[in-house]
Amino acid sequence: MLSSLLLRGAARGNAAVSLIKSARITPLKAYSTVVANAQRQALAKPLALTQKVTPVAMRGISVSAPKMASAGTNHTSLWTIERVVSAGLLAVIPAAFLAPSQVLDALLAVSVVIHTHWGVEAMVVDYMRPAVVGNILPKVAHIALIIISVATLGGLFYYIKNDVGLANGIKRFWAIKGKDSEKA
Numbered sequence: 142m143l144s145s146l147l148l149r150g151a152a153r154g155n156a157a158v159s160l161i162k163s164a165r166i167t168p169l170k171a172y173s174t175v176v177a178n179a180q181r182q183a184l185a186k187p188l189a190l191t192q193k194v195t196p197v198a199m200r201g202i203s204v205s206a207p208k209m210a211s212a213g214t215n216h217t218s219l220w221t222i223e224r225v226v227s228a229g230l231l232a233v234i235p236a237a238f239l240a241p242s243q244v245l246d247a248l249l250a251v252s253v254v255i256h257t258h259w260g261v262e263a264m265v266v267d268y269m270r271p272a273v274v275g276n277i278l279p280k281v282a283h284i285a286l287i288i289i290s291v292a293t294l295g296g297l298f299y300y301i302k303n304d305v306g307l308a309n310g311i312k313r314f315w316a317i318k319g320k321d322s323e324k325a
Contacts, residue, residue, distance in 0.1 A: 226256055237308040246307040250297035258290040 230252050237245040265286060269279040301307055 223256075223259055226252055226259075230256060238312070241306055241308040241312075243301055243306060246301045247298065249307055250294060250301060254290055254294045254297065257293075258286065261286055 233245070233249050233252050237249040262283075265279065265282045269282045271279055297307060300310060304310065305313065
């Protein structure tokens with residue numbers, strides 16, 4: 142009866158075919174071992190056939206390094222300079238307010254403008270990708286950022302040289318009381 146069941150199910154799967162072929166099933170061999178061996182043998186045959194077939198058209202894969210637009214620059218040193226400027230702002234801001242002078246005001250202006258420029262530039266690079274918005278818009282955004290940064294720095298230098306200075310100007314702005322606060 143077992144043999145008739147195996148013969149009827151022989152066409153259904155490779156495991157049953159190999160079970161019929163291995164007529165000697167000893168108590169030491171479990172059914173799962175026989176099935177696993179049969180599946181391995183069944184899988185080995187199609188793999189052997191595919192190894193002999195050569196593909197008609199294969200696409201070539203380049204093994205050379207990709208050429209990047211900024212491959213010649215060292216981004217590690219720029220990252221270090223950005224962090225030094227950011228940490229330097231922690232010292233320059235209080236120093237400019239404690240001992241206002243044109244030198245500290247100029248140092249504060251340069252530090253703040255370059256820190257802001259690098260931050261906005263990172264956003265422009267991240268969000269104005271040529272693959273998404275085209276080739277012209279990222280260039281226009283970079284040029285606009287440079288113009289705004291230079292104009293801001295020039296305006297701050299003018300304010301430092303011809304007026305009360307940056308730190309004193311901020312102190313005076315903070316000292317302005319609104320009309321509502323005088324009535325109260």
